[in-house]
Amino acid sequence: MNSPSAKPAARRRMTSAAALLLGSLILGGCGTAAPSSAPAGDTPSAMQSAAVPPSTSPSPSKSTTAAVAPAAKVPSPARPAPAPVSVTVPAIGVQSPLVKLGLRQNRSLQVPPDGPGAPAGWYSGSPSPGETGPAVMLGHVNATDGGPGVFANLRGLRPGAEITVHRADRSTAVFTVTRAAAYGKNNFPTFEVYGNTKGPELRLITCDGYDPATGLFNDNYVVYAKLKAKSAG
Template structure:
């Protein structure tokens, strides 16, 4: 199956250049917090289509060029190289990174959890970690095995914690956590999370806000991190 691509990741500022906005659905973020896996954000239809009340927006397409910028004033970044593994020592996370794009219907493919936990996934429409712009990594907060998902402990991350991404060219991108923020799905700040950045940044995203009355996750938790100089 060949997924649609909302635009790739080149341009003087970031992959998420201003363009056609896509809608974001979090399909599968339902069920008990230790029984049914959540799913990550999923771009779907163009912004002209009506959004569901609890659907935040997805990354803008990079089909349009990014605004011009004086590259001499931009922070140094790394060349493109696909991510292989992600490690967060302070919360004991080490995960292979699978590369996922979009389904034919425009929704984002998410890691399949068959019961023993699923690895995190890098959204291949975003910059590779270390490139200029926000690289997007998704992970489950829970798992059918009851042990929690790969990103179950994102809330424990504090400013200054390090996140390391090994890359296919044998280089390593080291990021420093800036902050974590909780957003309701019906008020997801699309441009704040996915918008152009002057340097290399990382976004780790999972579901949050489990409501036992509905069996749904009402929120997203996002970690913001910046490439270490």
């Protein structure tokens, strides 16, 4: 899985009502489209303290008690969602820490390490698993030594299989697989994979369609899952 190139839109911190802004990003090694921008949501406006009128000193000729205006209560801004730290998929024997993937200086998307035993990665421009929108996780199908990658057995997942994501605040998000599909680089359904969703969803993505003549992967395999339950930390 090589690094893709991207033309991302401006990044904004997502909220629980995040939406994914899409552009064009090609995953070179797998030859597929991928998300090019951070999710953007209805970002809360900057909270400003309500002005408190200055107190007025009473006239010396009057014996009055000045009323003290209560301090304005300023709402606290929403805390960012905790990042995922590991993913477990019992049906295919996956138990992996998650590395954080972002954008490189050339605006290309980072990919997970590719050595033996390399972990899966979470694209930090997508929602944290358990928050509204499609959280995106990438993993290799093979390793540099020819062995299996962390997502080598994604094709073995069936609808109903569970995926558990552990988050930094010790909360968990459990997803249920709904379907999976392989897509060629020329017909990758970008909006279907990365577009807005009404609730929390998850995408597990790996390379697929190996061509022995070229030694390249021409496709991607995508597992779709929806949130089943979320526990507090």
